[in-house]
Ligand SMILES: Nc1nc2c(c(=O)[nH]1)N[C@H]1C(S)=C(S)[C@@H](COP(=O)(O)O)O[C@H]1N2
């Protein structure tokens with residue numbers, strides 16, 4: 001069976017591939033096993049990541065939904081602005097400067113950080129602080145592996161991230177809507193959590209520009225704004241990093257930003273959210289603590305008052 005990308009919609013092909021891989025793993029096809037078992041193959045513009053037990057079995061949103069309803073203020077504040085404007089971004093060459101409290105600081109290429117043979121598929125729920133959600137099949141690598149590679153010094157307690165500044169290509173940066181560059185940060189234990197990834201693709205495609213090409217963070221138990229896109233700088237520090245949305249309005253957006261149905265945004269409830277793609281009716285569901293990832297992450301916040309550390 002050989003399907004071309006253009007033969008089917010990405011969503012269709014993805015579901016077919018998952019069925020095919022499940023059959024292969026069950027031992028029904030030796031040839032299929034050899035193909036599907038290859039961890040992270042990339043050819044002719046398509047990508048694959050090894051399946052992960054950390055993926056949800058919920059059905060992902062379509063490629064169209066994931067790439068046409070975005071928040072990426074560097075390309076405008078409208079949900080359809082990134083799809084319209086992000087093609088202008090040059091993503092190759094690209095370098096990520098890793099520095100601060102690390103053993104091997106330097107300029108790393110995307111292939112150094114996320115080599116083909118390390119790629120995993122992670123199908124995660126995404127919950128935006130604006131109370132909408134999607135399910136997205138990312139391809140990427142655990143951030144922990146990248147940090148191990150560069151060597152974290154003992155004094156490091158936090159990881160800081162920055163997005164590219166390039167107003168010539170990022171039309172939204174021509175106005176001071178946010179204090180560019182977009183910045184985010186994690187506590188070191190959050191950064192090392194197995195759920196935290198640097199993603200370089202989605203479905204079987206290299207990361208679309210509007211979703212944060214060529215490399216972006218994904219932290220599925222936190223509000224979407226923590227998952228910073230188009231990262232060019234990663235810095236290990238001993239102080240809590242400034243993050244853009246907290247800097248803009250600290251009474252509404254915190255450093256932790258863990259998904260929490262019991263702590264409302266000052267201007268709206270966080271108890272439920274709108275499911276993108278679920279249609280006009282019946283498209284709301286209850287928000288889960290830590291976006292449903294409590295088993296993997298709740299212990300990191302033991303003893304913390306999450307209504308103070310929102
Ligand atoms: N650099 C940068 N990263 C960003 C944003 C942004 O405006 N700029 N928006 C954030 C928000 S609010 C969300 S909900 C997610 C959306 O990711 P997606 O468009 O891939 O679904 O990206 C996050 N990362």
Ligand SMILES: [Mo]
Pocket residue numbers: 071127128129130223224225
């Ligand atoms: Mo968001």
